[in-house]
Amino acid sequence: MDYPLIGRLLSHKLRDRSTYNLALVVGTLINCYGQLLVPWFRSDANPFPLLVAEFDARPLLTLFSVFLGYAFPFCVGTYSAFTTQDKNRRIASIADFPERKLDPVFRADKNGALVELGANTKTFFETHHIDDAQGILGAELWADIAAKDGPGDGITVHFAENNTNYLVSHVPTEDNLINIYLSRIPG
Numbered sequence: 001m002d003y004p005l006i007g008r009l010l011s012h013k014l015r016d017r018s019t020y021n022l023a024l025v026v027g028t029l030i031n032c033y034g035q036l037l038v039p040w041f042r043s044d045a046n047p048f049p050l051l052v053a054e055f056d057a058r059p060l061l062t063l064f065s066v067f068l069g070y071a072f073p074f075c076v077g078t079y080s081a082f083t084t085q086d087k088n089r090r091i092a093s094i095a096d097f098p099e100r101k102l103d104p105v106f107r108a109d110k111n112g113a114l115v116e117l118g119a120n121t122k123t124f125f126e127t128h129h130i131d132d133a134q135g136i137l138g139a140e141l142w143a144d145i146a147a148k149d150g151p152g153d154g155i156t157v158h159f160a161e162n163n164t165n166y167l168v169s170h171v172p173t174e175d176n177l178i179n180i181y182l183s184r185i186p187g
Helices: 003-015 017-043 047-057 059-095 119-127 139-147
Strands: 105-109 114-117 152-159 164-172 177-184
Touching: 003 059, 017 047, 017 059, 047 059, 105 119, 114 119, 139 152, 139 164, 139 177
Parallel strands: none
Antiparallel strands: 105 114, 105 177, 152 164, 164 177
């Protein structure tokens, strides 16, 4: 479990004013319902004297029940925000994967035109004057990848410009594009 992350997310939520506004509004509604409306429905009498009598008879229990009316939405709201942020963190990590990977990662259409590239890949391609997928993979290998209907890996390509061998993996997307992942082979 990532306790520093939990601490940061919790700290962020506790500094957010909307956390307290939500607890105040929902807690007030819960307390009005539980402390005033329910007794009024049950006895057809004015609920305020009943609330005062409850405070006189059991002050700690009554204060605790009022407190719970505010604590419950506060805890639920904080937990909900925390779990949402935790789920979104995974999605954000996947989304910025092409930006973090040092080896080339790009998306191309079936003709080899570059559609999307991460910042590192863009710099690499500009440095080596690569304008399309064929520029790094070669025309023959790209034709094989473009013709294939499914994913593939285990293909090795030598890029002469920097004298490096790369392991090539590719995955077609639903919008008829192809994701290409190159991984440098040490050696």
